[in-house]
Amino acid sequence: MTIDERLEALTARHEALTMNVELMQAEGREFRSDLRRWAALAVKEGRNHRKRITELENKSAEYQARTDQNLAEITNKLNGLIGYVDGKRQ
Secondary structure, three states: OOHHHHHHHHHHHHHHHHHHHHHHHHHHHHHHHHHHHHHHHHHHHHHHHHHHHHHHHHHHHHHHHHHHHHHHHHHHHHHHHHHHHHHHHO
16 A cells, blocks of 8 residues: 555545544534423423412412311301200200
């Protein structure tokens, strides 16, 4: 093999390696872009989840307050009925 043939072979290898590096860099940029999108989606979903949890906690507190109020009203009515019945018995 002559020096010129060797230089041609080395040049071809160098060009192939350069193309491989360029492809790897492009894939790396695409991967980083995908990671950014995925991270943004994860942050958005986390925020939506916290918002839903807060809404559910607020609704739960409202329902608990209504339940407590209804229970107090029922207790008062029952106590009134018990007092009425006890008063009649005496």
